[in-house]
Amino acid sequence: MTWLIMAVLSALFAGLTSILAKCGIRKTDSDIATAFRTIVVLLFSWVMVLIVGSYDSLNDIGTKSLLFLVLSGLSTGVSWICYFKALAIGDINKVVPIDKSSTILTVLLAIVCFGETENLPIKLICTALLAVGIFMMVEKRQSTQKVESKGWMIYAVLSAVFAALTSILAKIGISGVESNLGTAIRTGVVLIMAWVVVFAQGKHKQLKAIDSNELVFISLSGIATGASWLCYYYAIQNGIVSVVVPIDKMSILVSVIFSYFVFKEKMSKKAIVGLCLMLAGTLAMAIWS
Numbered sequence: 054m055t056w057l058i059m060a061v062l063s064a065l066f067a068g069l070t071s072i073l074a075k076c077g078i079r080k081t082d083s084d085i086a087t088a089f090r091t092i093v094v095l096l097f098s099w100v101m102v103l104i105v106g107s108y109d110s111l112n113d114i115g116t117k118s119l120l121f122l123v124l125s126g127l128s129t130g131v132s133w134i135c136y137f138k139a140l141a142i143g144d145i146n147k148v149v150p151i152d153k154s155s156t157i158l159t160v161l162l163a164i165v166c167f168g169e170t171e172n173l174p175i176k177l178i179c180t181a182l183l184a185v186g187i188f189m190m191v192e193k194r195q196s197t198q199k200v201e202s203k204g205w206m207i208y209a210v211l212s213a214v215f216a217a218l219t220s221i222l223a224k225i226g227i228s229g230v231e232s233n234l235g236t237a238i239r240t241g242v243v244l245i246m247a248w249v250v251v252f253a254q255g256k257h258k259q260l261k262a263i264d265s266n267e268l269v270f271i272s273l274s275g276i277a278t279g280a281s282w283l284c285y286y287y288a289i290q291n292g293i294v295s296v297v298v299p300i301d302k303m304s305i306l307v308s309v310i311f312s313y314f315v316f317k318e319k320m321s322k323k324a325i326v327g328l329c330l331m332l333a334g335t336l337a338m339a340i341w342s
Contacts, residue, residue, distance in 0.1 A: 055291070056290075056291040056292030057292065057296075057300070059285070059287045059288040060284070060288040060292065060296075060300040061300060062281075062284040063281045063282075063297075063304075064300055064301050064302070064307065065307060066277045066278070066280040066281035066304075067278075067285075067301060067307075068304035068306065068307020068308045068311070069274075070274050070278045070281060070304075071145060072145070072315060073271075073273045073274035073277055074086065074090070074140060074270070074271070075316065076267070076274075077267045077269075077270035077271035077273075077274055078137060078140060078271075080264050081263055081264060082141075082256055082259055083137040083138045084137075084138070084250050084254065084256055085251055085256055086137060086271050087137050087247050087250075088247040088248050088250070088251045089263075089268070089271050090271055090272075090274050090275035090278060091244040091247045091248075091275070092244060092275070093271075093274075093276055093278075094243075094278050095240045095241060095244050097275070097276055097283075098233065098237035098240045098279055098282070098283070102231075102233050102237050105231070105233050107231035107233050108234065110230075110234065111234065115229065117226075118226050118228060118229060118230050118235075119226070119238070120226070121222050121223070121225040122222075122223070122226035122238045122239050123238075123242050124222045124226070125219050125222035125223040126241070126246070127242055127243075127246060128216075128222055129239060129243050130243045130250075131246075132211075132212045132215035132216040132219060133212075133247070134247070134250060135211040135212035135215065136148070136152055136208070138205075138208045139151075139152070139205045139209040139212060142205045142208075143205030143206075144312075144316075145308055145309075146309060146312055146318045146324065147190075147209075148209045149305050149308050149309070150186075150187050150305060150331075151187065151206065151209035151212075151213055152212045152216065153187065153213070153302040153305050153331075154183075154187045154210075154213045155212075155214065155216035155220075155302070156183055156298050156299050156302040157180055157183055157184050157187075158213070158214070158217035159220045159294070159298045160294075160295045160298060160299065162217065162221045163220075163221065163224075163293075163298070164176070164295060166221055167294060169294060169295045172341050175337065175338070175341045176295055176338060178334075178337075179334040179337045179338040182333055182334030182337075183299065183330070183331050183334040185327070186327040186330030186334065187327065188327070189323050189324060189326055189327025190324045190327035220289065220294060220298055223235070223239065224289055226239075227286055227289065228290070232286045232287040232289075232291075235290075236283055236286045240279075281304075288300075288301070295338070296338055296339055299335040299338050299339070300335060300339055303331070303335050305328070305331065306328070
């Protein structure tokens with residue numbers, strides 16, 4: 054059950070990622086922050102590849118695996134860009150729950166694509182609990198902020214859709230490939246995509262004006278992301294996708310706790326009930342699947 058432990062560690066590091074990233078994009082443009090974070094993640098990933106010695110199998114990766122790893126990387130890039138744009142203009146407590154709704158789509162896709170139908174009724178009930186919990190956690194802003202509300206919500210929804218595709222594509226691509234090596238290859242694709250976006254929008258001119266303190270938080274966020282990815286894709290490769298993904302998405306618990314103490318973002322009773330439903334659905338899925 055090592056993959057289960059790795060899934061839990063993935064959730065912990067992913068939760069820290071959101072908080073550290075929020076600290077790093079108060080003044081810094083979200084696209085630039087994403088590009089810098091990806092450099093850190095790439096370096097972290099390849100260091101792990103060198104440590105475990107999996108670089109020797111680089112030439113043995115099949116065309117199909119490489120194609121799906123690239124597609125997974127592209128999907129991750131789009132998801133990241135949308136996610137950190139949403140974080141830049143919305144509250145963590147509102148953005149993160151929508152992003153985590155990718156769990157629902159991922160579980161359904163895993164059932165269809167990989168035939169993970171064991172204890173299917175329980176999985177569907179747990180997925181329903183996740184959906185209700187997410188709905189309860191997404192609270193509306195006051196009417197004076199309607200325009201901003203629509204903006205962050207659109208980006209958060211797009212982030213969730215592409216995050217779901219990422220997990221499915223990665224599961225196919227990482228088959229037969231050492232998980233650390235697969236993560237490093239995907240990250241390279243994300244890095245290229247992130248910097249293409251920065252230069253395409255002419256934001257590279259802002260690079261010299263990045264606040265040094267925020268750059269530290271962006272770098273720490275990148276390290277947390279790298280650690281989360283390595284744990285996550287090990288769990289994806291060796292475990293059950295429809296169980297790993299919900300556990301990983303419970304990083305929201307870490308994000309909510311830290312956002313309360315760091316950013317003073319309080320939750321309503323309704324949102325707390327929603328979080329409890331998400332936690333209950335995730336735990337039930339992990340225990341009975």
